[in-house]
Amino acid sequence: MSLAHGRPYLAIPGPSVVPDRVLREMHRPSPNIYAGELIDMMPGIVRDLKAVARTAHDVAVYIGNGHAAWEAALANAVAPGDRVLLLATGRFATSWGLLAKRMGIDVETIDFGLRSPIDPARVSEVLEADREHRIKAVLAVQSDTATSILSDIAAVRSAMDAAAHPALLMVDCIACLACDRMEMDAWGVDLIVAASQKGLMTPPGLGFVYFNERARQVQASLERVSPYWDWRPRTRPEGFYEYFSGTAPTHHLYGLRASLDMLLDEGIEAVWTRHDRLARAVWAAFEAWSARGSIELNVADERCRSRAVTSIRIAPPYGTRLREWLETRAGVTLGIGLGMAEPTDLAWHGFFRVAHMGHVNAHMVMGVLGTIQAGLDALGVERGDGGLDAAAAVISEA
Numbered sequence: 001m002s003l004a005h006g007r008p009y010l011a012i013p014g015p016s017v018v019p020d021r022v023l024r025e026m027h028r029p030s031p032n033i034y035a036g037e038l039i040d041m042m043p044g045i046v047r048d049l050k051a052v053a054r055t056a057h058d059v060a061v062y063i064g065n066g067h068a069a070w071e072a073a074l075a076n077a078v079a080p081g082d083r084v085l086l087l088a089t090g091r092f093a094t095s096w097g098l099l100a101k102r103m104g105i106d107v108e109t110i111d112f113g114l115r116s117p118i119d120p121a122r123v124s125e126v127l128e129a130d131r132e133h134r135i136k137a138v139l140a141v142q143s144d145t146a147t148s149i150l151s152d153i154a155a156v157r158s159a160m161d162a163a164a165h166p167a168l169l170m171v172d173c174i175a176c177l178a179c180d181r182m183e184m185d186a187w188g189v190d191l192i193v194a195a196s197q198k199g200l201m202t203p204p205g206l207g208f209v210y211f212n213e214r215a216r217q218v219q220a221s222l223e224r225v226s227p228y229w230d231w232r233p234r235t236r237p238e239g240f241y242e243y244f245s246g247t248a249p250t251h252h253l254y255g256l257r258a259s260l261d262m263l264l265d266e267g268i269e270a271v272w273t274r275h276d277r278l279a280r281a282v283w284a285a286f287e288a289w290s291a292r293g294s295i296e297l298n299v300a301d302e303r304c305r306s307r308a309v310t311s312i313r314i315a316p317p318y319g320t321r322l323r324e325w326l327e328t329r330a331g332v333t334l335g336i337g338l339g340m341a342e343p344t345d346l347a348w349h350g351f352f353r354v355a356h357m358g359h360v361n362a363h364m365v366m367g368v369l370g371t372i373q374a375g376l377d378a379l380g381v382e383r384g385d386g387g388l389d390a391a392a393a394v395i396s397e398a
C-alpha cells in the first residue's frame with residue numbers, strides 16, 4: 001500500500017527543498033520597482049552573495065537558470081574563436097562545453113570519465129604544451145551533479161600556476177555553492193557560475209556570475225559583449241533597473257534575501273560542516289548496503305565525493321524501480337541517473353541520485369535512507385546490513 005500521504009520530499013539535485021521562510025517572503029504583493037525597500041535591499045544581497053562564495057570581487061545577477069549563467073559567463077570572458085580547455089567529469093561539464101561550441105568557442109576537452117575527479121597533472125601538461133597561450137580559459141565543474149564527482153579546484157589553480165599559464169579559471173559551482181567549501185579569492189578562482197535553486201534554496205530563476213579583476217580586464221579587452229549578458233551595468237548600475245537589464249526578479253529577490261539570512265545566521269562554515277556530516281551519513285549507509293549485492297557508490301574515494309549529491313549504481317532496472325517505489329509508496333522523489341547511459345539502454349535504469357543540498361537536516365537524511373532501505377527490501381534487492389545504523393552513528397558522532 002502507499003504510505004506517501006504526508007509532506008512530499010523532493011530529494012533530487014535541484015530544484016532543492018525551498019524553506020518555508022523563503023516561500024513566506026515570496027508570498028507578497030508586487031513591490032514597487034522604482035523606489036523603496038526592493039531598491040534598498042540590493043546592496044545587501046550583493047554583499048551577502050559575495051560572502052557565500054568568499055570573494056571581495058563582483059557578482060552579476062541574471063534572471064535565468066544555470067544555463068543562462070553558463071552563457072553569461074562565456075559571453076563576458078571568452079570571444080568567439082578563442083580556445084578554452086574543458087575539464088570534464090560528467091554530463092554538466094560536457095553540456096557547458098557544448099554550449100560554448102555553439103557560441104563559436106573552440107573547445108578542447110580533457111575527459112576524466114564518469115568516476116574520477118580532475119587530475120591536475122594532466123591539466124599542467126596540456127597547459128605547458130600550449131606555449132603560445134592559445135587557451136584563454138580553463139572550464140571546470142566543482143561538483144558534477146550527474147556523477148557526484150567533486151574536484152579539487154585549488155589544485156587546478158596550482159596546476160595552472162605551475163604551468164605559468166595566464167588562462168582564466170572559470171568554475172561551475174551551480175550544484176554545490178553553499179554545500180561544498182568554496183574560497184573563490186583564496187583559491188585564485190577568476191570566475192564562478194552559480195544559480196539559485198540548489199544550495200541557495202530559492203526557486204529556479206536566478207543565475208549568478210562572480211568575477212574578479214583579471215576576468216574584468218579580459219572582458220574590457222573584448223571587441224564586443226552582448227548587451228543583455230554584459231556584466232558591467234549589472235555590477236556598476238546607474239539605476240536600479242540596470243542590475244537586471246530591465247524589470248527586477250521581484251519575488252525571487254525576497255526569497256533570496258531570506259535564504260542568505262538563513263545561510264549567514266547559521267554561518268557559512270557551519271553550513272559546509274552540516275553538508276559534510278549529512279553527506280557522510282549517506283555514504284556510510286550506501287557503503288554498508290554495498291557490502292553485498294549490486295549497490296555501489298559511483299565515486300569510490302570519499303575525498304572526491306560531492307557534499308551536495310550522491311550518485312549510486314545498482315543492477316538495472318532497480319534504479320528506476322526504486323525511484324518509482326519511493327515516490328509512490330513513501331513520498332520521496334530521488335534523482336534519475338544523468339549522462340551515465342543512453343535512455344534507450346537497459347543500463348539507464350541502473351542509476352539514481354540522492355540530493356543532500358541546501359535546506360536539509362539529519363531527520364530528512366535519515367528519512368530518505370530509511371525509505372530507500374524499505375524500498376530495496378520491498379523490491380528484493382540483495383544488500384549488506386547495517387546501513388541505517390552506520391548513518392545514525394555518523395549523525396550521533398556529529
Ligand SMILES: *Cc1c(COP(=O)(O)O)cnc(C)c1O
Pocket residue numbers: 014065066067068092141143144145172173174175176195204
Ligand atoms: C543544475 C546544474 C546546472 C544547470 O542548471 P539549470 O538551472 O538546470 O540550467 C549546471 N551545472 C551544474 C553543476 C548543475 O548542478
